[in-house]
Amino acid sequence: MEIGIVGLPNVGKSTLFNAITKAKAEAANYPFCTIEPNVGVVEVPDPRVDKIAEVVKPERVVRAVTRFVDIAGLVRGASRGEGLGNKFLSHIRQVDGIAHVVRCFTDPNVTHVEGSVDPARDIDTINTELILADLETAQRRLERAEKVAKSGEKRGKIEAEMLKRIIDGFDRGLPVRAHEFSDEEKEILREIGFITAKPVVYVANVGEKDLLSPPKEVDIVREIAAKENAEVVVLSAKIESELQELPEDERALFLEDLGIEEPGLNKLIRTGYALLGLITFFTAGPQEVKAWTIKRGTKAPQAAGKIHSDIERGFIRAEVIPWEELIEVGSMTAAREKGLIRLEGKDYVVQDGDVIYFRFNV
Secondary structure (H helix, E strand, O other): OEEEEEOOOOOOHHHHHHHHHHOEOOHHHOOOOOOOOOEEEEEOOOHHHHHHHHHHOOOEEEOOEEEEEEOOOOOOOHHHOOOOHHHHHHHHHHOOEEEEEEEOOOOOOOOOOOOOOOHHHHHHHHHHHHHHHHHHHHHHHHHHHHHHHHOOOHHHHHHHHHHHHHHHHHHOOOOHHHOOOOHHHHHHHHHHOOHHHOOEEEEEEOOHHHOOOOOHHHHHHHHHHHHHOOEEEEEOHHHHHHHHHOOHHHHHHHHHHHOOOOOHHHHHHHHHHHHHOEEEEEEEOOOEEEEEEEEOOOEHHHHHHHHOHHHHHOEEEEEEEEHHHHHHHOOHHHHHHOOOOEEEOOOOEOOOOEEEEEEEOO
16 A cells, blocks of 8 residues: 655645654565655554464564655646646656645644645645646546547447546536546546545644644544545644654553554554555464455455465465454464364455465466
8 A cells, every 4th residue: 555645835744754754664574665765664553463473473473564655846836847746746646545634733833835724725725736637637538538439439428428527526626536436437537547536534733732632623624525535534743753753662651641542643554444445364374474455355366466476376265264263262273173264265255354375276
């Protein structure tokens, strides 16, 4: 999962990203990741991994990871190439989802680029730039789709009607994600790759004292998010940054003193998973317990392909047990003896929390 962090200057975007970078997983654990200065790779908080490891007692534990990309360079006019606009837009097209940091705190020592704290205006500034970039794409596609529709092709007609609806929405300030689409339209949308179709989490960045009792600015962010089919996570980037400065054994006490159950970063990752329709399955053996991220609805052979293409190609069956049942019986051996491990074939849809051993032959 790759999340792009966007926001205007001085809204707390850099503070949040710096906290994420300090919380990043060791790159050595993930040799497939090339860490660039503007990318933070963070382990996904999932207590199920630890519980499975307690039962299996592997040599090592590998958690799922989330990549956060610090997307910089947004100014008014970014859609026309102002500032680092073109670079900004090319980066944001590559991510799976967007974390839009919105300033909801007042601090006289941190000047706002627009001179005042106004979440609705700030959100509109960034959304307008993204909509303008998508509008150009939509208009180009509409010209082509209308030509195809004139030839009588059904798909061209569907695309043209959908694009007209989207462009009308742009005129009213609505992103693509605010619309409802048919299955045929969704397929076309995936090909086009609109920026404003990407799922968004609005990160309402509040002051340290406002975390337990958020200010009215947070309500404004929630209202806007509801209209766009987006989600909201309330956190204090400053607290997240301070938390990562502490030794591991002091963090729980720090959160307890603040009256907070968990870091805001955990909520952000969890919300991102839900928005993108992601789930986790596990592989467990004496060498390794590992968490794997897949799309909800993925079948067993394709899940196996996440581990290695040979396993997908030579898939025979999947031996499956829900993680709760494994914990309850205490070992894989006991699970086999009690007949709790199911044998599933190629049509099995993997469920969140499944512990799976894949049988294959190449």
